[in-house]
Amino acid sequence: MVRKAVDSRINTLIKNGVTQNHRSFFVLVGDKGKDQIVNLHWMLTQARVGGRPSVLWCYKKELGFTSHRKKRENKIKRDVKRGIREANSEDPFEMFVTVTDIRYTYYKETHKVLGNTYGMCVLQDFEALTPNILARTIETVEGGGLVVVLLKSMRSLRQLYTMTMDVHARYRGSNVHGDVVGRFNERFMLSLADNSACLVVDDELNVLPVSLGKSVKPLGKAKAEAAEKKGGALAELKQAMADTPPVGALVGCARTADQARAIMTFADAIAEKSLRGTVSLTAARGRGKSAALGLSLAAAIAYGYSNIFVTSPSAENLKTLFQFVFRGFDALGFTEHADYDIVQSTSPELRDTVVRVNVFRSHRQTIQYIQPQDAFALAQAELVVIDEAAAIPLPLVRKLMGPHLVFLASTINGYEGTGRSVSLMLLQQLREQSRGFVGSQGQGQGERGAGGRALREVSLDEPIRYAAGDATERWINRLLCLDATIAPRASSTSGCPHPSSCELYWVNRDALFSYHAVSETFLQRLVGLFVASHYKNSPNDLQLLSDAPGHQVFVLLPPVDPAATSLPEPLCAIQVSLEGGIARQAVVQALGRGERSEGDLIPWLVAQQFQDDDFAALSGARVVRIATHPDYAGMGYGSRALAQLRDFYQGRFVSLGEAADPGDSAAGDAADEPGLPTMSAADLASADLSRDALHVRDPAELPPLFLRLAEKRAPRLHWLGVSYGLTQNLHRFWRRAGYTPVYLRQTANDLTGELTCVMLNELSGSEGGSSSAGAAVVAPRALWLDAFARDFHRRFSVLLSYAFGDFSVVLAMAILDAAHREPTTSASHDDASLAAYGRQDLARDFSAYDLRRLEAYANNLLDYHVVLDMLPTVAQRYFGGAFGSSLSLSGVQACILLGLGLQRKSVDAVEKELNLPSRQILALFTKVLRKFSNHFRALETAAIEQQLDAAAVQQQPAAAAAAEHGSTATGGSAKRSIDDDAAWDPTGQSLEDELRAAGREVTDEFRAKQREMIDALDLSQFAIAGDEADWQKAEKQIEKARGASGTGVSSVVSVANPESSKRMRKERKDVVGGLKKAEDARKHKAAKKTKTSKKTGRF
DSSP states (O other): OOOOOOOHHHHHHHHHHHHHTOOEEEEEESTTGGGGHHHHHHHHHHHOSSSOOOEEEEESSOOSSOOOHHHHHHHHHHHHHHTSSOTTOOOHHHHHHHHSOEEEEEGGGGGGGTTOOEEEEEEOOGGGOOHHHHHHHHTTEEEEEEEEEEEOOOSOGGGGGGOOOGGGGGTOTTSOSOOOOOHHHHHHHHHHHTOTTEEEEETTOOBOTTOGGGGOOOOOHHHHHHHHOOOHHHHHHHHHTTTSTTHHHHHTTOSSHHHHHHHHHHHHHHHHTOTTEEEEEEEOTTSOHHHHHHHHHHHHHHTTOOEEEEEOSSGGGGHHHHHHHHHHHHHHTOOBTTTEEEEEOOOTTTTSOEEEEEEOSSSOEEEEEOOTTOGGGGTTOSEEEEOSGGGSOHHHHHHHOOSSEEEEEEESSSTTOTTHHIIIIIHHHHHHHTTTOOOSSSTTOSOOOTTOOEEEEEEEOSOSSSOTTOHHHHHHHHHHTTTOOOOOOOOTTTOOOOGGGOEEEEEOHHHHTSOOHHHHHHHHHHHHHHHHHOSOOOTHHHHHHHHOTTEEEEEEEOOOOTTOOSOOOOSEEEEEEEEEOOOHHHHHHHHHHTOOOSSOHHHHHHHHHHTOSSGGGSEEEEEEEEEEOGGGTTSSHHHHHHHHHHHHHTTOSOOTTOOSOTTOHHHHHHHHOOOOOOOOHHHHHHOOTTTOOOOOOOTTTSOOSEEEGGGSOOOOOSEEEEEEEOOHHHHHHHHHTTOEEEEEOSSOOTTTOOOEEEEEEEOOOOGGGOOOTTOOOOSOOOSHHHHHHHHHHHHHHHHTTTTTTTSOHHHHHHHHHHHOOOOOHHHHHHOGGGSOOOHHHHHHHOOHHHHHHHHHHHTTOSOGGGGGGGHHHHHHHHHTTSSGGGSOOOHHHHHHHIIIIISOOOHHHHHHHHTOOHHHHHHHHHHHHHHHHHHHHHHHHHHHHHHHHHHHHHHHHHHHHHHHTTOOTTOSSSSOOTTOHHHHOSOOSOHHHHHHHHHHHHHHHHHHHHHHHHHTSOOGGGOOOOOHHHHHHHHHHHHHHHHHHOTTOOOOOOOOOTTOHHHHHHHHHHHHHHHHHHHHHHHHHHHHHTOOOTTTOOO
């Protein structure tokens, strides 16, 4: 094997890094670059005093070699058998893989290495790198270590500018807003060329001229001694605490003064043994947060805590924490197996990670790892430690903070940058809860007050993993804007500009990401503005902002002084994404398969939710984020920026110099942002890495950084939209801006625990009848937004008793009001639910008993529990607009009805939310139902009146016919004279006459009934017998007797009645008696014939 001398600058850079405890950066260009990893690792091992450094090897999918020992041995045997390798030959790379501690991990699993420390990091598959991966992996390398990036063979590093990265597939969307431009790769390579600790070498370790570190020189003795001479403040702390057990022994393990003070703060909180205390530890990466937590856990064991729980995104993230727990035990004199045992995980995924420590020196004590979602296991917890809280969803962090002491460690910048969710939201809430705490040991310390937690805040500034002034840290922070901060507010004497005097400017991304000094300064301010105003940030957002097509950036600037020599401070920034314009056939096919493409968030979401294949064809702009300077919040700058953004897309800023078609937005964007200069075939053929150089483009060739809106062509759009995490303040802001909700997600966001809300604002044509170039939407106003809003209003009101039942009544009321749209005439005909509420609807919804109970409660005769079953229906009808303007409630009354009726909350819950006494709530509730009772009674009255009117209308034809025949029953003529008083007199009959007539009618009816009863009787039995001769004979007898004896003679005579009942009874009796005698005679005669002879005994 031919040996070759290695460039001395490589070894010098590595030795300088080890001496200064700084990291070195190498870029290996060439297909055989991985073979040089062995040499770089060997040089690093020679420069260090300790053992062989461990290696973190990250890759996309294919490693290119096997990491399995047995597989390597089998491959060697096969190669020897095939004759392509000698039996006793040794491959340096295989030996390196065999004897070195290497951790292999996929890029998609790099979150598992958080909290670990390695001596060397290798990043291959450059096309799969993202800013998040860079921040995660590079920050795991300790001081004096190496970061190596492997690149494939290429003729010029400028070829990376146009390389298609894997993440670009997410940015393409509908491909109607241009192509992806690799501005991030250009800035990445330019920043590497500006890194003094970076060397770019080929696969033969030849240093390329593009490297700024090519001029590296060995450190002088003075610098080396200065690098070794540190820690004066730390030594004083250690000496002061040496006689204070057990804290003194643990402070002796600290590496920096910041870390020692953090350990002392943790020990003070542990000694208090408060169940409502919180200690937050925030710092950048590599400051020793995990080490401080581990030493504090050893202090908690020394103070007698029995149940200690530790959590983090993954158990592998706690490797460093447990290492320092054991270091603390050693400092306290604990012995493994004699005083404590270590329990490792048996899961192959956790790689023998420590998950439990059992201490039994004085009594049973436990340090147990739990997953973040296992908050239910903390019932007996005394201390809970949350490491890397920035990577844990915020709702889970809140659940972990129960009635016990909590140690909270979070990274505020670095890797994912999501630590802002902790610093901006959780810590802010803890500060508000602890404002009443007055401590004797510093700010935020003291005893617990009612209803809050005592909060101590600790921050670490001095790095531990590497020394201060590390060039690699400075490079990664500048590249990813990890330490971007906002500029302080200007002097209060100058005041603030009025929002109406501020203007919105369009920012050219080609100039913004050109790595020019002025552009870099403004980019840091812009990202600092986004980070300070939003809790969900990550380095990947920077690549999205730079490379994604259709994304635009606007900034609101104060009035610019023409004589100013510096950039103005942005008051507000808006990031916008152009979406829509998707072919209808593509939408139909995707909906049929239940799929959706990447990008175009709002069009695909609305298409899926409403199953509408026409909305995606409309063009729109989504506000990705809007950020206002915190010092100027609430002054109207955000509203001013949104108003000007809307005017811009409506075409109210017209440029007289426009010559292109205003509808050709892609052509306009291409003209304003031409992208990066590409290498021609001739340039590529003549390129050579040994002569290649990377330079920032000439400022004269760069486009202007800002453009006035009148100088920028506005694309034709139909809507503006936004998707955000729902909070009451944000919803109020977007509602005041004129946006209407159309979608609310029913499951919470994994990071913040908030529900995603989508709101739309329909754009109309330009005012004033202008049809000049640059006008935005010139189509007439459509009704699609009204239809979406009404459907959302209906669905949201139903879901208030399900997924949205936890909403406050004020927020739910605000959402319903924002989604309320007045129905148009055509919509009323199409939607039956928008018809007027009538008696038939009332009979369908409520029974007669319901209405009686409602009226009784309205009259204060019943308890409110009796009518609770009616509230959901009443609330649905009211908020659905069934009653229109005929029934209105005040704001508080509507909130009470919404909480009790739609959300079905108790009176106590509504009392807490509205901060009103229960008696007042019930009084208002009674007034609400009294209004509904009166309204329902009015509906019934109106319905009866309509029936009477209808009956009168039906009688009019009969009355007219009677008038034609001269009838006077209806008052004569159908048309009465106004002068005829008799015709208009309704009392033609007096009251006495009317009563007598009614009495005669009753008497006649009674007599008729009596006649019917009499006619039904058989009177023949009362008939008088005798003929005419018998009656004449009787009269003669009477006259004869009266003439003989004078007066006083009875005139009663007897007339023989042959049909007399008495005679008939006598005759009947005689007949019966005769028949009885005849029967007796017959029986007697028969008896004589049958008598027996006494002498003969015969008959």
